Amino acid sequence: MSRGRDEVEVLAPSSLREAVQVLAEVGAEAIPLAGGSDLMVAFRDVSKLPRGFVLDLLGLEPELRGIELVEDEVQIGALTTVDDILHSSLLAAEARPLVEAARCFGSTQIRNRATIGGNVMNGSPAADSLPALLALDARVTLLSSEGPRTVPLYSFYADYRRPVAKPSELLVSIRIARAPANPIESFRKVAARRAQAIAKVILAGRAWDVRAEEEGVRIGEIRLAAGSVGPTPMRLFETERILRSELLGPRLAAEAVAVLRSEITPIDDLRSTAAYRRLVAGRLLEDFLGSLLLQA
């Protein structure tokens, strides 16, 4: 039996401690709500309403909104908005692919409300921020009344829009690696229009320790991640491995593109086709590898 939206109660804890306590007791009946840019759309369908109540998180902004350096990582609070990310000078210096993702994310109205934590928990395979976070070695910290635990983002999704967080756990922050020396980075989104569009394909990359040698370019370290090409956002481990195995030249580039096209698992849907997504994902990788050859 489903209830109407009018009947759903909203609890608004004023501290993280209180929120975690509520989730420990009745987490399975609650849906945590941040900026509402996904959930308020979902709630139009009464079957998507929580069995119990909505947990409004915005009262936790003093604790969970902000971007800071913590040891050698950048910590982004779960309630940090996409607009905060777009205008962060710290992220401009340390995490350019994430800032580029924020730039093409929704519209001003959406960036003002959407939070990074919401984007991670919503877990859409087409989410703009997630390939960027994956390419930056993101780890997410979940907090429950039993304490925190940290999960690498590449193992955070069990399946299509299924984060491994338990109902008793709240996502509190995301940590990403600081920029290494001389990184070569990219964030590319292909969609029907430049703004306010859902991606057909996303490719994000960061490479460092890239050196020109006589026979080609040596890639010391590389991270690649893609969106909209499988049930979850994907870190492209196989493609990375090939690219670290030998000197980069036309032959290795072609091989890496072939590996990427077999590593991703796109489908036909209303926004694109599997064939187009494979083609374009490969071309985006060619572009990125081209920039490595130029900048090494």
Added chain:
Amino acid sequence: MKVSFRLNGETRSIESAPLDRLLDVLRRDLGLTAAKEGCGEGECGACSVFLDGVLVCSCLVPMAQVRGRSVETLEALTRPGAPLHPLQRLLIETDGSQCGFCSPGMIMAGVDYMRRLARGEVEDDHEARLRAIAGNICRCTGYTKIVEAIDRAIEEAGP
């Protein structure tokens, strides 16, 4: 629940369900019909209002998150009998408003941009002006006349 908030400079207190959308409360309960429902999904921008001075889609804001905050709608930009806001007037002069459905949201997005410009938060150029209204869909004008209205409003406002 009882929700008290500032609306266009006045304190209001109304009875509403916590997940009621701000858009519905404005239109249905408060008679402020400038904000329109186009898509109801945050895609079209027709329901744009300011929440604590920040441009948002009112179709995505539950009343539980309006409590104690300040809402500004298009109705606050001018009063009946008073001169129009410059961007309203220019949208008429340039024929940037045709069917008119997107106009309130478009004006709010333009005003948001002009306010951010005045606060020194944006690097003003043609691309930035286009980006400012990227969340507002117009099916009549092809946008050219709307952008012309914004260009002229910024010019009139001066440096």
